[in-house]
Amino acid sequence: MFRLKPARKKRPIAVTLIAWAIFILFLVRLYQAIEPLFNARIFETGLSGPLFDGLHLTPLGSALLTSTVYSLLSLSGIVVLVGFLRMKRWSWIVLMAWTAISLMVSLLGYFYGRPNYIVMASDTFIALALNQADVQRIFRIRTDPGERLD
């Protein structure tokens, strides 16, 4: 028997652009995760030294920590990206919170003389795009008067 396919929500262009921005940030974060490991020659020599010197991290420990933080960030970026492309409400909230943290870090970096304008610009773009009424409606963040939230 012929069955109609359920109507799919149309994905606004802003959602696609945000998804691309997340993907680019994922690549940047992935690079930031791998770079310290290369610099510490971990791929060549393995974990050949101690990670801690007393209560302080050794350069190797610091490289591993930085890499872990950026790996987590890039992995969370992928999870958010999947949720975002499937237009899940939680992914919008997580992305907004994630952007707030990222913007905060970027701004602090800027005021302490270590600006990263690419990340700042990407985050600004994502924040403003997430604020678009169409995007908020499709993620059920904003509803029109009388509209029922599922």
Added chain:
Amino acid sequence: MNASIDRPHMPADADDFNLLRRFEPVLKFTRGEKFYPTDIETYVRESSLWVHAPDGRDLLLVPQGELNLEKLVEPRPAPFGAVHYLRFIEPLSLSEAALALAEQSRLNAESQNTFHAGLGRLARGGLFPRIVDALFSASFLLRGRVPAALAAAAEIAYHRIQQENPRYSYYGRVVRHNGWIVLQYWYFYCYNSWRSGFNGVNDHEADWELVSIYLYQQGDQLIPEWLAYASHDFKGDDLRRRWDDTRQLDLMDGHPVVYVGAGSHASYFRSGEYMAEVNLDLPGWVRRGFAVFSKFWVEVLGQQPVDPFRIPFVDYARGDGFSIGAGQAAAWSPVLIDDTTPWVSQYRGLWGLFARDPISGENAPAGPMYNRDGSPRGAWYDPLGFAGLDKVPPPPKALTLLEENCDKLTARQTELDWLIPKKAGELQAIGIQLKGMEGNPHLAKQYAALEKVKDALGAEVRALRREFSENAALLDGLTKRLERLLQGVQDDPQAHIRHLATPVVATQMRFERAAQTWAAISLSLLLFTIVALMIFTPAYLGSGLAIATILFLVVESILRGAFVKTVTVITTLLAVLSAVILLFHFWYWILIALLLAIAIFLMAQRLRELE
């Protein structure tokens, strides 16, 4: 016009005193209220009279125990800028203040008439209003204010007066204006303890409040039609409710019920808790700057409008405490007043302490007839205008006026019916003449003159037609209204109200206890964090402060169930700041990108036209 027949009424020849008594309101207070409408004679006897001289000195004119109403109204010439005022409580020494506060605690414990705020006002607003509220509280360090011990001493003094001679008074005035009979009930309280007792905006010695009832005469009866209760933030039409508006007005055996705000003594038609928002007095350039940002925030960024400079205060008018009036725990002792009552008309000073507050919130009010600056009070000399009734005729007169208007308009329409065709005919005749003149150069002068006449007549005909059309619409409206009134159909009783005072819905917050505790301690905690940052990590003060503020906001938003909204606002603000930084550093490249985008867009448009 029989809608009013079931209302309480009084014979038209009833004397003013009985008229006042028949409709005197029932006042219902909030549990915890300490001051009730009282008798001014005792109050004045307990007070001293002072003058604040323009050079800043305060001089005692009549000491406590020697003052009475006769002495109060004695003429006392004073230089410009001088302020006469009463002091119910004499200046207190430190030990007297401590004693008063201790005695107040004992009285409260004994009476068990205690107030519970419920969900506190600070928990009802966000962190930013709380910061602004702290600034408002700090402004008392610069402004004049009534000391806290004064409230305690006033409470003790009032308690003693009530013990000796328990009396609940109102000062009634009857005035007849434009077909309305206005009953004014003036209530005097020894003290307004809104700030000290109920976390409100202000405290001041003495408080005058007003409730007005507007009657009209039908046949030989006087029938109540409107009521106006004096309240914060409302004026004119918004103060008024119709007698038959059962959604807005409670009646007890023909007496209107007034729910009195705890400490503030503002009057409300419905019981409940009212949010009274106070605007912070900011310099004009700050307000203008914020208005520009607000426009950008709402129109460009699509965010909800916010006004962080409004501080929320709650006026508790629960009506769950003591009641005064017909059939209540206490009865009224009415006193009739008018323009000739000496203390009303001849004493223009303040009825309590002049606290030298430049924005007057803590200064005592003047009497019923005057404002604080000694100018006449609108509610006294224009009781109709006070409630927006100056434009409203009493119902029987409304019908006559409506009929007169309809008749006048109908007559004018008949006249226009005849006049318009006549003038239009004249215009056509001139048009024919002008056509005949065309092509005859020797008639140029006459043609020009006649053209002017044609233009003037054309304008006149257009104006008459417009008048006819407008009159027809107006007549239609008036006729329908007349028909409705003749059938006894009344207007919506709330049609005149633009801003309706509505009690706030008692909302439940998640983790309510935690939310309240957080609201009480959050600001101090933030200040402690700043101090810790300054001591332990001064190099990271800026970043630490920013992170701490955001963390506080996030905790706040979780407790208030507004996480998404808060995160959106924070992210948007950070994005705006980042955009400004990027624009500052890369404006040249942004300009180039914009020009490129416009060029590509235009090229695409033009190429599409070629297809």
